[in-house]
Amino acid sequence: MQxxxxxxxxxxxxxxxxxxxxxxxxxxxPLMLRRMETPTTAVPWYDWALAGAVTVLFVFVPKLALLxxxxx
Amino acid sequence: MSLLERFTKGDADAxxxxxxxxxxxxxxxxxxxxxxxxxxEDLTVETFWRIYRARDRFRPDADFxxxxxxxxxxxxxxxxxxxxxxLENALPDDVAQPASPDAAVQxxxxxxxxxxxxxxxxxxxxxxxxxxxxxxxxxxxxxxxxIAVGTVKSRVFRAVRILRKHLVGMGVEHAGTRR
Numbered sequence: 379m380q381x382x383x384x385x386x387x388x389x390x391x392x393x394x395x396x397x398x399x400x401x402x403x404x405x406x407x408p409l410m411l412r413r414m415e416t417p418t419t420a421v422p423w424y425d426w427a428l429a430g431a432v433t434v435l436f437v438f439v440p441k442l443a444l445l446x447x448x449x450x
Numbered sequence: 451m452s453l454l455e456r457f458t459k460g461d462a463d464a465x466x467x468x469x470x471x472x473x474x475x476x477x478x479x480x481x482x483x484x485x486x487x488x489x490x491e492d493l494t495v496e497t498f499w500r501i502y503r504a505r506d507r508f509r510p511d512a513d514f515x516x517x518x519x520x521x522x523x524x525x526x527x528x529x530x531x532x533x534x535x536x537l538e539n540a541l542p543d544d545v546a547q548p549a550s551p552d553a554a555v556q557x558x559x560x561x562x563x564x565x566x567x568x569x570x571x572x573x574x575x576x577x578x579x580x581x582x583x584x585x586x587x588x589x590x591x592x593x594x595x596x597i598a599v600g601t602v603k604s605r606v607f608r609a610v611r612i613l614r615k616h617l618v619g620m621g622v623e624h625a626g627t628r629r
Contacts, residue, residue: 383610383611391583394563402494406491410469414499
């Protein structure tokens with residue numbers, strides 16, 4: 379039954395997601411050089427504040443970690 | 451001195467050689483997951499940028515391709531997480547019911563399945579694309595995700611169960627037909 383279900387789902391997915399062209403159409407080295415010249419931005423203070431708040435929340439409500447892990 | 455040794459010591463020419471040697475493979479891996487050429491190009495560049503920044507931590511006797519795939523997969527996974535959050539806010543729950551079983555019905559069913567996939571947790575979306583759509587071997591997927599083969603199998607099982615529930619709920623046998 380499980381194999382049968384997997385096969386049905388696989389068939390549907392293959393119809394919905396046709397094969398993508400996996401061939402790289404251009405050389406990405408020029409983009410790479412541009413990326414290397416771009417200065418790395420620092421993490422803004424509010425991201426650190428958010429990370430801190432989430433950590434504190436997990437300390438007080440550990441079950442929330444499971445909920446987050448599921449959604450990630 | 452080998453190419454990888456030169457790369458770890460910061461030789462820019464060695465990095466360029468590695469980039470040209472592996473950019474196609476890394477891109478192909480990412481596009482299988484994200485299914486968008488523009489995004490895959492950006493993520494390929496980001497993958498190599500991270501590789502470049504972490505070059506001094508790489509051991510020249512290790513498998514460069516495996517390392518690159520691992521970084522690429524994590525970036526693709528992060529992209530799916532962001533896209534999922536965006537879609538959760540943007541997509542309506544219901545699609546208008548067409549009047550007759552024709553091409554519009556098939557289109558509706560396909561949209562439902564696409565939506566169901568895009569609402570899966572990102573880590574399940576990755577295995578759906580790689581294992582079910584692209585039919586990549588489980589050990590290859592496990593290596594790229596840095597997880598055990600058994601974990602890949604259980605994620606495929608969970609994804610199939612969720613998607614099958616959606617299909618059954620819609621009265622769909624497969625994406626082209628409706629009971």
